[in-house]
Amino acid sequence: MKELPFPMTYESVVLISAGASGIGLACARALAESGHRVLTLDIDAEAVARFQDEFGKGSAVVCDVADAAQVEAAFHSLVDPHQRVDLLFNNAGIAGPQQPVEDIEVAAWQSTIDTDLNSVFYLTRLVIPLMKSQRSGLILNMSSSAGRYGCSMRSPYVAAKWAAIGLAQTWAMELGPWNIRVNALCPGSVGGERIDRVIDRDAAERGMTPDEIRKIYQRQSSLRDFVRPEDIAAMVCFLAGPGGRMISGQTLGIDGHTESLANWLDP
Ligand code: NAD
Numbered sequence: 001m002k003e004l005p006f007p008m009t010y011e012s013v014v015l016i017s018a019g020a021s022g023i024g025l026a027c028a029r030a031l032a033e034s035g036h037r038v039l040t041l042d043i044d045a046e047a048v049a050r051f052q053d054e055f056g057k058g059s060a061v062v063c064d065v066a067d068a069a070q071v072e073a074a075f076h077s078l079v080d081p082h083q084r085v086d087l088l089f090n091n092a093g094i095a096g097p098q099q100p101v102e103d104i105e106v107a108a109w110q111s112t113i114d115t116d117l118n119s120v121f122y123l124t125r126l127v128i129p130l131m132k133s134q135r136s137g138l139i140l141n142m143s144s145s146a147g148r149y150g151c152s153m154r155s156p157y158v159a160a161k162w163a164a165i166g167l168a169q170t171w172a173m174e175l176g177p178w179n180i181r182v183n184a185l186c187p188g189s190v191g192g193e194r195i196d197r198v199i200d201r202d203a204a205e206r207g208m209t210p211d212e213i214r215k216i217y218q219r220q221s222s223l224r225d226f227v228r229p230e231d232i233a234a235m236v237c238f239l240a241g242p243g244g245r246m247i248s249g250q251t252l253g254i255d256g257h258t259e260s261l262a263n264w265l266d267p
Contacts, residue, residue, distance in 0.1 A: 013082045016040045017065050018092035020047035026229030027236045041074040065092045065119035075126045087240050088127045090120040091142045096157040109156045116160030137180040141168045145188045145258045165251050172249030181248035188255030189217050191226035223256030
C-alpha cells in the first residue's frame with residue numbers, strides 16, 4: 001500500500017496562480033493559517049508587493065499567466081528554493097468579453113483562453129514532475145458554475161471553465177497512480193467588487209438598475225445568496241486536509257445549488 005501524504009505538513013508548499021487578491025488571496029490566507037507556505041504569481045505589481053509584506057519575501061512574483069515564458073521564469077523563482085509543490089491551485093481567470101458570440105473579437109477570445117485555460121496547462125506541466133517525484137500532490141482547477149451549465153454571452157469564459165473540468169478529470173486519471181489528486185472547483189457568483197462590476201455593466205447594457213440585476217443573479221442559487229471567498233477557501237483547506245484523501249476527479253460545486261443561470265439572450 002502506498003504511503004499517504006495527509007495531513008499536509010508544516011513544510012507543505014502551496015502555489016496559487018493570481019493569488020494576490022480576490023478569491024486566491026482568501027485561499028492563501030486560510031492555507032497560511034493552516035500552516036502551509038503559500039506562493040503566488042500575479043500580474044498586479046502592487047498586489048504582489050502587498051502579498052510579500054503579508055506572506056514573506058520570495059512568496060510572490062509579478063507574472064502574466066497568459067505568457068508561457070513568464071510562467072516558467074516565475075515558477076522557477078518561486079519554487080526552486082523549496083523544491084516541492086504540495087498543492088497547485090490554478091486559480092487565474094478573467095471574465096472575458098460579455099457579448100453575443102458573433103460579436104466577439106478574435107483578440108478578446110484569444111486573451112481569455114490564454115489567461116483562463118492555457119495558463120492552467122503552462123503551470124501544471126511544470127508542477128507535475130515535482131509532484132511525481134514526491135509521489136503526492138493536489139491540483140485544483142478553478143472552474144465555475146458557468147463551466148458546468150454554460151452561460152450566455154460568455155463564450156470564451158465558458159469554454160475555458162468547461163475545459164478546466166475536463167482537464168481535472170483527465171489529469172486525475174493520468175496522475176492518480178502517483179498519488180496526485182486533481183479536482184475542479186465550481187463556485188457560483190462570488191460577492192465582491194468583481195461581481196459588482198459585472199452587475200453594473202449588465203445593468204448599463206440592459207437599461208435595468210443594478211439592484212434588479214443583482215436579484216436575478218441571486219435567484220440563480222437555491223440559497224439565494226452570493227458565495228463568499230471564505231466559502232471557497234474552506235473547501236480548498238478541506239481538500240488539502242485529511243478529509244480530501246480519496247477525493248479526486250471531482251467537480252465540486254460551491255454555489256448554494258445553481259438552479260439556472262440567467263439567459264440574457266431571451267428576446
Ligand atoms: P479577480 O478579478 O479578483 O482577480 C484575482 C487576481 O487575478 C488579481 O490579483 C489579478 O491581478 C490577477 N490576474 C488577472 N489577470 C492575470 C494574469 N493574466 N496573470 C496573472 N494574474 C492575473 O478574480 P476572482 O474573482 O478572485 O476570481 C478568481 C478565479 O475564480 C477566476 O478563475 C474566476 O474565473 C473564478 N471564479 C470567480 C467567480 C466570481 O464570481 N468572482 C465565480 C466563479 C469562478
